[in-house]
Amino acid sequence: MALAIALLLVWLLGSVLTPFLIAGAFAYLFDPLVDRLERLGARRTLSVSVVFVLAIAILVVAAFLIVPAIKSQLATLIHNLPRYVDQIRRVIQPLVVDVWPGVADFDVHAAQQLLTKHWSSAGGAASALAGQLFSSGTALLAVLMNLLLTPVILFYLLRDWDRLVQWIGDQIPRPWLPTCQRLAREIDKKLGHFVRGQLLVMVILGCLYALGLWLSGLNLALVIGFGAGLVSFVPYLGVISGLLVASVAMLVQTGDPSALIWVAVVFAVGQILEQVVLQPLLLGEAIGLHPVWVIFAVLAGGQLFGFVGVLIALPVASAVSVLGRFGAERWRGSQLYNNVSE
Numbered sequence: 001m002a003l004a005i006a007l008l009l010v011w012l013l014g015s016v017l018t019p020f021l022i023a024g025a026f027a028y029l030f031d032p033l034v035d036r037l038e039r040l041g042a043r044r045t046l047s048v049s050v051v052f053v054l055a056i057a058i059l060v061v062a063a064f065l066i067v068p069a070i071k072s073q074l075a076t077l078i079h080n081l082p083r084y085v086d087q088i089r090r091v092i093q094p095l096v097v098d099v100w101p102g103v104a105d106f107d108v109h110a111a112q113q114l115l116t117k118h119w120s121s122a123g124g125a126a127s128a129l130a131g132q133l134f135s136s137g138t139a140l141l142a143v144l145m146n147l148l149l150t151p152v153i154l155f156y157l158l159r160d161w162d163r164l165v166q167w168i169g170d171q172i173p174r175p176w177l178p179t180c181q182r183l184a185r186e187i188d189k190k191l192g193h194f195v196r197g198q199l200l201v202m203v204i205l206g207c208l209y210a211l212g213l214w215l216s217g218l219n220l221a222l223v224i225g226f227g228a229g230l231v232s233f234v235p236y237l238g239v240i241s242g243l244l245v246a247s248v249a250m251l252v253q254t255g256d257p258s259a260l261i262w263v264a265v266v267f268a269v270g271q272i273l274e275q276v277v278l279q280p281l282l283l284g285e286a287i288g289l290h291p292v293w294v295i296f297a298v299l300a301g302g303q304l305f306g307f308v309g310v311l312i313a314l315p316v317a318s319a320v321s322v323l324g325r326f327g328a329e330r331w332r333g334s335q336l337y338n339n340v341s342e
Contacts, residue, residue, distance in 0.1 A: 073223040191318035192320070203229065208269075218263070300313070
């Protein structure tokens with residue numbers, strides 16, 4: 001019953017809950033750092049203030065230094081998209097025709113022209129939609145309110161995080177408390193290791209890919225590099241997608257197939273570092289959620305609850321996996337499973 005009410009509230013109050021969920025996610029990520037500062041002798045409010053100011057400073061620096069470059073490269077990527085499609089057509093079509101001769105009648109060039117013809121209108125429609133959205137006073141006010149409320153909520157959640165956890169523990173019936181505490185510790189360990197460790201892996205890989213592609217001379221190094229790092233939480237997806245996109249971009253930019261060697265070297269080095277250094281050091285052994293479960297949770301959350309569903313997907317997936325394992329343990333210890341007669 002309580003779960004049904006919670007899901008109904010998430011569905012009805014999605015837009016209202018967004019700043020609280022974002023602030024809660026950051027509070028969960030930053031709380032261990034605040035606790036560490038407390039153990040060094042700082043008071044809770046001072047520790048929260050230090051972490052809060054540091055996080056805001058990092059975001060501001062990133063906004064001024066990285067976002068404009070990414071925006072420029074993203075515009076270049078969109079502008080050159082027809083050329084990328086043409087390059088893919090010229091490389092892949094002969095291979096496909098050799099394997100499947102029946103597709104020879106398919107006019108890929110006509111499809112490319114159709115894409116090129118309607119690309120500008122699609123972009124214009126998207127721009128018009130965005131303009132209409134932000135021209136609405138209500139929508140603009142909602143965006144501004146979320147931007148203003150999120151850091152305020154984050155500060156108070158960080159300051160009172162331990163008391164909030166204690167209050168939740170006080171509401172649990174005493175006979176259930178040991179079991180609930182054990183499950184909560186397991187969920188926190190699984191979710192914390194996965195989220196904090198995987199975020200670090202993603203950031204490091206994104207910076208490594210972007211730096212390597214920039215040194216190799218690729219104009220779209222930031223977009224492709226950070227994009228590959230962003231999806232690296234799924235094994236091999238980041239390196240495969242990044243390698244393919246970077247290879248096509250490099251081929252279109254230079255026209256020299258030998259330049260692809262440097263692209264391959266960048267992603268090979270990144271893959272080796274991820275497997276040999278980053279994952280063992282930051283994630284440990286077999287810690288975290290299975291990639292298939294992560295993908296399903298994110299897609300299901302987005303389908304059911306939109307952006308809010310994406311935000312709560314990983315915590316819910318972690319809780320379900322731990323509860324599922326707990327249920328399986330109880331089942332294997334039951335009389336029915338072991339066929340024990342009364």
